Amino acid sequence: MNAFFEPWTHAYFVKAMVGGSIIAIACAVLGCYIVLRKMAFIGDAMSHALLPGVGIGYLVMNALIPGGFTAGGLLLGALIAAVITSVSISALSRIQRINEDAAIGIVYTGLFASGVVILTRYQQHINIDLNHFFQGDVYGISWEDMWLSAVIGSLVVGTIILFYRYFTIVSFDPIMARSIGLHAGFIHTSLTIMIALICVAGISMVGVIMIVGLLITPAALAYLFTDRLPRMMILAAAMGVLSVITGLYFSEWINASGGGAIMFAGFALFLIGLIVAPNHGLIAGWLRRRRLVPITDIEDLLKAFYEKRDLESVAIPVSRRHRAIRKMTMEGLLEPRVGKERERILSRRGYDEAAHILRSHQLWEHHFIEQGMDPHRAHEAAETLEHLHDRMVLDRFDDELGHPQTDTHGIPIPGEREADSDEYPDLTLSLLRPGDRGRVTGYLRDNARCLPLREPFLLETRDETGDFWQIMTSAGPIRLNHEQADALVVERLPDTDPVSGISV
Amino acid sequence: MILTTVPAIAMEHLTVSYGGKPVLIDISLNIPQGMVVGIMGPNGAGKSTLIKSIMGFVPRDFGTVRLFGKTVDNARGHVAYVPQRGQIDWQFPVTVWDVVMMGRYQYTPWYRSFTSRDRHIAEQALADVRMDSFRNRQIGQLSGGQQQRVFMARALAQQADILLLDEPFAGVDAATERAISALLTASKAQGKTVLVVHHDLETAAEFFDRIIIVNRRLFAYGTPRDVLKDDLLAGVYGGALRKINWNTGADT
Ligand SMILES: Nc1ncnc2c1ncn2[C@@H]1O[C@H](COP(=O)(O)OP(=O)(O)OP(=O)(O)O)[C@@H](O)[C@H]1O
Numbered sequence: 001m002n003a004f005f006e007p008w009t010h011a012y013f014v015k016a017m018v019g020g021s022i023i024a025i026a027c028a029v030l031g032c033y034i035v036l037r038k039m040a041f042i043g044d045a046m047s048h049a050l051l052p053g054v055g056i057g058y059l060v061m062n063a064l065i066p067g068g069f070t071a072g073g074l075l076l077g078a079l080i081a082a083v084i085t086s087v088s089i090s091a092l093s094r095i096q097r098i099n100e101d102a103a104i105g106i107v108y109t110g111l112f113a114s115g116v117v118i119l120t121r122y123q124q125h126i127n128i129d130l131n132h133f134f135q136g137d138v139y140g141i142s143w144e145d146m147w148l149s150a151v152i153g154s155l156v157v158g159t160i161i162l163f164y165r166y167f168t169i170v171s172f173d174p175i176m177a178r179s180i181g182l183h184a185g186f187i188h189t190s191l192t193i194m195i196a197l198i199c200v201a202g203i204s205m206v207g208v209i210m211i212v213g214l215l216i217t218p219a220a221l222a223y224l225f226t227d228r229l230p231r232m233m234i235l236a237a238a239m240g241v242l243s244v245i246t247g248l249y250f251s252e253w254i255n256a257s258g259g260g261a262i263m264f265a266g267f268a269l270f271l272i273g274l275i276v277a278p279n280h281g282l283i284a285g286w287l288r289r290r291r292l293v294p295i296t297d298i299e300d301l302l303k304a305f306y307e308k309r310d311l312e313s314v315a316i317p318v319s320r321r322h323r324a325i326r327k328m329t330m331e332g333l334l335e336p337r338v339g340k341e342r343e344r345i346l347s348r349r350g351y352d353e354a355a356h357i358l359r360s361h362q363l364w365e366h367h368f369i370e371q372g373m374d375p376h377r378a379h380e381a382a383e384t385l386e387h388l389h390d391r392m393v394l395d396r397f398d399d400e401l402g403h404p405q406t407d408t409h410g411i412p413i414p415g416e417r418e419a420d421s422d423e424y425p426d427l428t429l430s431l432l433r434p435g436d437r438g439r440v441t442g443y444l445r446d447n448a449r450c451l452p453l454r455e456p457f458l459l460e461t462r463d464e465t466g467d468f469w470q471i472m473t474s475a476g477p478i479r480l481n482h483e484q485a486d487a488l489v490v491e492r493l494p495d496t497d498p499v500s501g502i503s504v
Numbered sequence: 505m506i507l508t509t510v511p512a513i514a515m516e517h518l519t520v521s522y523g524g525k526p527v528l529i530d531i532s533l534n535i536p537q538g539m540v541v542g543i544m545g546p547n548g549a550g551k552s553t554l555i556k557s558i559m560g561f562v563p564r565d566f567g568t569v570r571l572f573g574k575t576v577d578n579a580r581g582h583v584a585y586v587p588q589r590g591q592i593d594w595q596f597p598v599t600v601w602d603v604v605m606m607g608r609y610q611y612t613p614w615y616r617s618f619t620s621r622d623r624h625i626a627e628q629a630l631a632d633v634r635m636d637s638f639r640n641r642q643i644g645q646l647s648g649g650q651q652q653r654v655f656m657a658r659a660l661a662q663q664a665d666i667l668l669l670d671e672p673f674a675g676v677d678a679a680t681e682r683a684i685s686a687l688l689t690a691s692k693a694q695g696k697t698v699l700v701v702h703h704d705l706e707t708a709a710e711f712f713d714r715i716i717i718v719n720r721r722l723f724a725y726g727t728p729r730d731v732l733k734d735d736l737l738a739g740v741y742g743g744a745l746r747k748i749n750w751n752t753g754a755d756t
Pocket residue numbers: 522523527545546547548549550551552553554588
């Protein structure tokens with residue numbers, strides 16, 4: 001217990017907690033836009049490119065007011081460096097053959113190098129060493145740093161909250177933003193300046209690399225957990241603070257660098273989140289893949305139900321079969337038999353769907369045999385290809401084969417049940433079976449106008465040798481040829497079909 | 505209030521080029537208020553550019569565009585635009601509802617929050633495109649046609665006087681097509697001026713009051729009867745035109 005309370009008796013620990021949390025919150029909220037706008041590399045570049053600005057700012061301030069207030073100099077120098085970075089990146093990337101990422105890489109390493117030169121040349125005058133720039137010193141926070149980060153932190157978070165809508169619409173839909181008079185460039189620049197501000201406030205605490213980490217990692221983690229931007233921001237802030245708390249305890253216990261420990265904690269949190277996140281996480285993905293019922297299992301089972309075969313004859317493992325049957329019940333393809341709740345039978349929809357799969361198998365098989373394929377191979381090919389049962393393809397085969405009523409084994413081929421207006425083409429009279437009732441809804445060709453619109457009819461017989469369809473209408477019997485039957489768009493009127501039942 | 509005698513859109517000698525290549529050449533036309541107008545022409549004809557120049561998104565080489573007698577910049581807020589291809593990141597953490605509410609941003613300065621009227625308008629817009637049951641969906645979890653409808657709802661929520669739709673019928677299913685065409689009718693009834701870039705010659709006559717045929721130059725502007733003539737279309741589309749029998753809509 002003492003290990004938890006003892007550190008709080010040291011002022012440096014309290015200051016590190018408070019200062020670190022302020023920076024973490026501001027970084028996390030700003031970081032959400034950086035992640036969403038895919039600006040991570042710019043954030044990284046920006047933080048490094050500040051070095052010459054910070055160095056020159058320190059030198060100038062020190063020369064003006066020796067030993068005095070240097071934070072102002074640092075801030076100003078950093079802002080100037082940020083603007084130079086941002087302007088030169090966009091200017092460079094306007095040149096053909098220099099992409100934005102190349103421009104970023106060139107500009108920031110160049111600026112960073114000049115910072116290194118300045119810092120090492122004036123080493124004796126500058127109170128910042130490179131190591132400090134990289135690692136910061138979270139336990140050595142001065143009151144000046146504390147105030148600076150509090151002011152900058154509230155400025156950044158306040159700006160984002162007040163102008164939330166503007167930042168969001170420019171990030172989400174720049175075209176719409178422009179059409180209502182918002183300028184993407186202005187918003188982009190504000191974000192860049194805020195990155196620079198945060199870096200200045202945070203570098204002395206956690207160093208430049210950890211600042212980038214605090215900007216990106218908590219926001220990226222939160223993005224895995226939510227679909228709403230406000231929640232993403234709150235969650236990211238919480239994750240940032242949690243990284244600071246666990247990181248500081250950790251560094252206290254094992255006596256490691258504070259900044260390093262904070263970012264290590266952030267990284268560890270990210271890894272845990274990556275594994276457990278509900279939708280986008282690794283476990284969720286694995287479970288989803290496992291729960292996935294292959295569509296072919298469902299279709300094979302549908303056929304077995306339709307043909308009233310024993311389910312054991314379907315060659316899939318029992319556990320997968322049970323999963324498939326549960327899913328089919330959920331989707332309304334199967335339903336419990338009245339009175340025997342454990343037994344499953346095909347629902348109306350399941351029956352139609354099964355008939356459709358069977359028709360697919362028969363037409364594929366028929367098609368291959370017609371093409372001269374050996375019947376045994378044709379059957380096997382159809383067993384695989386029956387799962388491609390797009391209506392366009394099937395109706396085409398059906399037409400090519402002359403709308404056969406039975407397959408090559410003499411087994412009846414079911415007719416199509418209905419045209420699904422959005423997904424499937426029209427249902428034509430040629431796809432119906434004797435005994436079906438229907439109503440005319442349209443014509444594909446003029447020669448089909450022998451029946452008036454909305455005229456109900458009963459399909460009496462189908463003569464395959466003479467290739468005509470005999471229908472009964474209110475005006476008496478009519479005989480249609482193949483062309484007419486193909487061109488009459490009809491709606492099938494419901495009837496009562498026997499539904500098969502099998503226990504599971 | 506806007507005077508009804510002022511044309512909604514007035515272009516004079518509009519000329520636009522990209523890198524020295526002229527795309528729109530000397531286009532002059534007046535579109536009266538309350539019309540539903542189709543813009544037609546082959547690929548690369550400059551249809552999208554015509555729309556963008558009404559939005560002030562492309563620099564003009566010459567000529568003027570006036571909306572209700574005002575310059576494009578002064579008429580912002582009177583125009584809503586649904587682009588052909590937006591630059592949308594579909595994984596962005598916003599819901600259908602958030603997107604439609606963006607249509608109200610222009611009426612909501614940063615220091616104010618949305619009013620119940622804003623919410624009511626967005627609600628209505630969602631219902632108009634039949635997407636109300638999807639309001640809490642993240643925007644990426646919709647089909648392409650549903651996404652299209654959400655963006656249409658956002659344009660409606662903007663309550664603009666001019667609606668610019670760049671190929672709203674491209675790649676949508678029959679249900680979405682019906683929803684969009686119902687919207688055209690409803691917008692017209694509210695006195696809005698609607699410009700629609702459209703490719704299907706067969707449905708053009710039933711959707712539009714006027715049709716603009718453009719291929720860099722303005723080829724024709726008038727009622728569907730006057731504009732959709734075989735010889736004229738053949739001139740614009742060249743050999744690419746399928747000959748259409750306008751009376752029955754069937755191929756000849
Ligand atoms: N940003 C651009 N820079 C250079 N050329 C462009 C640009 N945008 C369009 N163009 C060119 O201008 C011409 C007109 O383009 P526009 O997008 O207006 O055509 P469109 O009629 O909308 O075509 P589509 O039917 O394919 O949408 C095309 O030749 C195109 O290549």
